[in-house]
Amino acid sequence: MWYNTNVDLGGNIMYTIGDYVQIQDSNIAGKIVNISKQNVVILYNDKYIKVNKGKVEKTLNNKSNINNSFTVKVNLSSPPIDEIMIRHQTVDEALDNLEKFIDNAVCNNVKIVKIIHGKNGGILRREVHKYLENSPYVKDHRLGGYYEGSYGVTIAFLK
Numbered sequence: 001m002w003y004n005t006n007v008d009l010g011g012n013i014m015y016t017i018g019d020y021v022q023i024q025d026s027n028i029a030g031k032i033v034n035i036s037k038q039n040v041v042i043l044y045n046d047k048y049i050k051v052n053k054g055k056v057e058k059t060l061n062n063k064s065n066i067n068n069s070f071t072v073k074v075n076l077s078s079p080p081i082d083e084i085m086i087r088h089q090t091v092d093e094a095l096d097n098l099e100k101f102i103d104n105a106v107c108n109n110v111k112i113v114k115i116i117h118g119k120n121g122g123i124l125r126r127e128v129h130k131y132l133e134n135s136p137y138v139k140d141h142r143l144g145g146y147y148e149g150s151y152g153v154t155i156a157f158l159k
Contacts, residue, residue, distance in 0.1 A: 015040055021056040023049070029059055082110050087118035087152075091127050098131060102158070106137045111158050114144070119152040132156050 015021070015032055021042060022029035030044035040056060042049045084101040086094035098115065105113050117124040125143075132141045137158055144153030 015053065015056075015058070020059045022059050023051055024055050024057060082112065083114040083116065085116040086124060086128075087116060087120075089124070091124065094124055095127060095131055098128060102135060102137055102156075106158055113156050113158065114148070115154045115156060116149060116152065117154060119150075122151075125151065125154065128154055 015035055017032055017035060019032045020029065021032060021040065023042070028042075028044055028049065030042040030049070032040050033043045033048065034041035039050050039052055042051060042056070082105070084098065086097055089097065094117070101115075102113070115128055117128050119125075129141065132138045132154070139157045139159050141154055141156040143151050144155055148155065
């Protein structure tokens with residue numbers, strides 16, 4: 001169904017406080033209570049929702065036409081892995097497992113990972129740090145703090 005909307009000369013839809021809008025691809029609709037350059041604030045079930053103007057569309061100015069129910073999508077898969085234990089592995093095994101782990105973390109949008117390499121001798125720690133310094137996915141890394149495992153752990157920050 002098409003509704004009359006105000007359009008400026010640049011083709012952008014103009015909103016005013018009091019307009020009823022619906023968030024695209026959702027059942028959430030409410031009344032505009034605040035407008036900024038890029039966003040609108042919608043009052044929905046006594047809650048305020050800030051949304052980009054491009055993500056809403058006008059509805060009829062009749063509160064009875066707004067469906068106040070909404071759908072929540074829940075992902076039941078396991079949470080993104082943020083820790084790997086490579087202690088007691090050979091350098092080749094550890095680096096292969098670390099590479100797969102970092103790839104998986106990047107795909108799952110994990111930003112901080114914990115790599116447990118152990119304290120014994122520091123060989124794995126040194127090789128892990130070399131790998132992280134050359135990885136295009138790693139922004140920075142550091143040794144773990146006192147409560148994180150100290151020098152037996154490396155914390156990596158992913159891009």
